[in-house]
Amino acid sequence: MILQDDWVKRSGTQALCAVIGLSGHRAFFVGGCVRNALLGVAVTDIDIATDAWPATVMEIAESAGFKVIPTGVDHGTVTVIAGGIHHEVTTFRRDVESNGRRAVVAFSTDLAEDAARRDFTMNALYAHPSGEVVDPLGGIADLRSRRVRFVGDPQQRIREDYLRILRFFRFHAVYGDATQGVDQDGLAACAELADGIATLSAERIGSEMRKLLAAWNPAPAVATMAAAGVLNRVLPGSDPRALAPLVHLEQDIPARWQRRLAVLGGDVDGWRLSRQEMAELGRIRDEIGSSLTPAALGWSLGETPAQDVLLCRAALLESALPQDWHAQIQRGAQSTFPVTAADLMPDLQGPELGQRLKSLLAAWLKSDLTLTREALLRTTTFEG
Ligand code: ATP
Numbered sequence: 001m002i003l004q005d006d007w008v009k010r011s012g013t014q015a016l017c018a019v020i021g022l023s024g025h026r027a028f029f030v031g032g033c034v035r036n037a038l039l040g041v042a043v044t045d046i047d048i049a050t051d052a053w054p055a056t057v058m059e060i061a062e063s064a065g066f067k068v069i070p071t072g073v074d075h076g077t078v079t080v081i082a083g084g085i086h087h088e089v090t091t092f093r094r095d096v097e098s099n100g101r102r103a104v105v106a107f108s109t110d111l112a113e114d115a116a117r118r119d120f121t122m123n124a125l126y127a128h129p130s131g132e133v134v135d136p137l138g139g140i141a142d143l144r145s146r147r148v149r150f151v152g153d154p155q156q157r158i159r160e161d162y163l164r165i166l167r168f169f170r171f172h173a174v175y176g177d178a179t180q181g182v183d184q185d186g187l188a189a190c191a192e193l194a195d196g197i198a199t200l201s202a203e204r205i206g207s208e209m210r211k212l213l214a215a216w217n218p219a220p221a222v223a224t225m226a227a228a229g230v231l232n233r234v235l236p237g238s239d240p241r242a243l244a245p246l247v248h249l250e251q252d253i254p255a256r257w258q259r260r261l262a263v264l265g266g267d268v269d270g271w272r273l274s275r276q277e278m279a280e281l282g283r284i285r286d287e288i289g290s291s292l293t294p295a296a297l298g299w300s301l302g303e304t305p306a307q308d309v310l311l312c313r314a315a316l317l318e319s320a321l322p323q324d325w326h327a328q329i330q331r332g333a334q335s336t337f338p339v340t341a342a343d344l345m346p347d348l349q350g351p352e353l354g355q356r357l358k359s360l361l362a363a364w365l366k367s368d369l370t371l372t373r374e375a376l377l378r379t380t381t382f383e384g
């Protein structure tokens with residue numbers, strides 16, 4: 001099988017592979033780029049595996065005039081910019097020892113050893129610079145049947161790195177066959193070893209879970225995670241039931257992990273979200289239970305989070321989306337609250353002024369943004 005994709009044939013990429021080859025070493029495309037090319041999915045990152053040691057890769061690439069960044073030389077990874085494209089060039093590695101948490105790796109000159117330390121067969125696919133695919137572990141067949149299968153014994157592989165539990169569900173969500181369910185041996189091992197998730201850093205959990213929730217339809221994978229006792233370990237207190245209805249309601253609205261996370265509920269302390277992400281999630285979750293109209297949400301939150309709130313509400317309440325909701329959100333997002341502080345001064349000052357503005361805003365939102373400036377100011381004289 002030969003990859004015909006444009007990225008394979010780009011001159012910078014080909015030149016980089018050629019200089020590695022001329023130095024007597026081998027270079028292969030590996031992992032996500034080969035997998036996605038075989039699936040006909042867009043390729044964003046180009047990973048190259050080689051039998052050259054990192055220092056040698058740097059020497060070869062620099063003397064050919066490419067810009068080189070020593071990204072993670074200790075782990076064998078060097079970034080080479082060729083033809084304006086970033087290539088992550090990683091030396092073949094093999095697992096030598098495991099301390100129960102993460103495999104310790106050593107460099108290797110053997111492609112088969114490199115394949116054996118990767119997580120899933122569909123991620124252990126290689127291609128020559130010519131595009132010819134090398135498939136040491138039957139990854140193509142698994143990819144065809146959309147089966148996410150561990151390389152080697154699932155239990156052992158999970159004990160080496162518990163993140164692989166989450167990656168198993170993530171790759172199933174993105175590339176698996178929802179109608180067929182997950183690989184049973186892999187699932188049993190994930191369920192049995194789920195306690196090990198406690199050893200993972202918040203950073204790794206958060207980054208893997210975001211990718212999982214951004215999948216086109218993460219609902220079957222998340223339901224399986226819940227049944228296996230994995231979901232409550234990454235998201236304590238969550239409830240997966242509204243996720244499938246949410247995905248159904250989304251139709252052609254782009255997937256957003258924030259929306260999926262909002263509908264699941266639960267405690268995200270173990271995810272290392274940024275302050276901004278936490279704030280946005282909090283606003284969405286608060287308004288799911290409020291009675292703000294689509295227009296009021298559009299004004300308060302902006303279009304995208306307002307959309308998220310309405311989709312989550314409908315999914316959780318098992319109700320339809322409001323009539324005209326897109327247009328209503330837009331109307332709100334384009335509206336301006338018609339009263340300003342200047343309208344209330346000098347009669348009101350300081351905290352009283354703030355209070356009045358707040359209650360007028362609440363009245364305006366409650367009126368679905370229909371009360372005019374005059375009507376609102378009349379309210380003031382009325383009450384004041
Ligand atoms: P994408 O970047 O599109 O999500 P990818 O396959 O490139 O998918 P990465 O997380 O970037 O995934 O990892 C690159 C490759 O490194 C994988 O394809 C896999 O072969 C290997 N890999 C990554 N993480 C692990 C892990 N925890 N255990 C074993 N192998 C891994």
Ligand code: MG
Pocket residue numbers: 032045
């Ligand atoms: Mg990648």
